[in-house]
Amino acid sequence: MADIWRGTLAPRRVWNLSEHLPEDAALAASLAGGPEHRGWTLQTYLLAHLLNSVRFADANNVRVNGGKLKSDPKPVQTPQLKTERPALNLSRHPLAQPLPDKYIRG
Incomplete structure (x- = not known):
């Protein structure tokens, strides 16, 4: 996922894509509670x-x-299963960049 941001993909689109991953994907398993959820x-x-x-x-x-x-x-x-999903926080990722102002709602 490190190569996704090239300036043409909106952060909202990245979030939408990550939310609709298959249930057995690694990200979905980690949001559900850990690797023991993989395949469930x-x-x-x-x-x-x-x-x-x-x-x-x-x-x-x-x-x-x-x-x-x-x-x-x-x-x-x-x-x-966890009862609530944690917020996806990628702010500490080494390739993280601040959001451009055009994507921030006021």
Whole structure:
């Protein structure tokens, strides 16, 4: 991302592009909470919760019908999501430049 700013791409456009990166992109993962979120898209979270629901429903059906389980089902562990996204701060980047006045709203 260091080579993006060449004077023709508005900062708002850069922000818009960074907000709409794929969910498994490195920037999206770091904003979600860290590298353990890499590859955890909305679909994989939903699939993990669906798998957990099926496991517990199956265990419940066994118990209701008088069966005994060797052990309780273990849920699929998912990384915890941050409740709010931090602001993207690139001001300390070595190639950072101040915004031109035409991009600053008054």
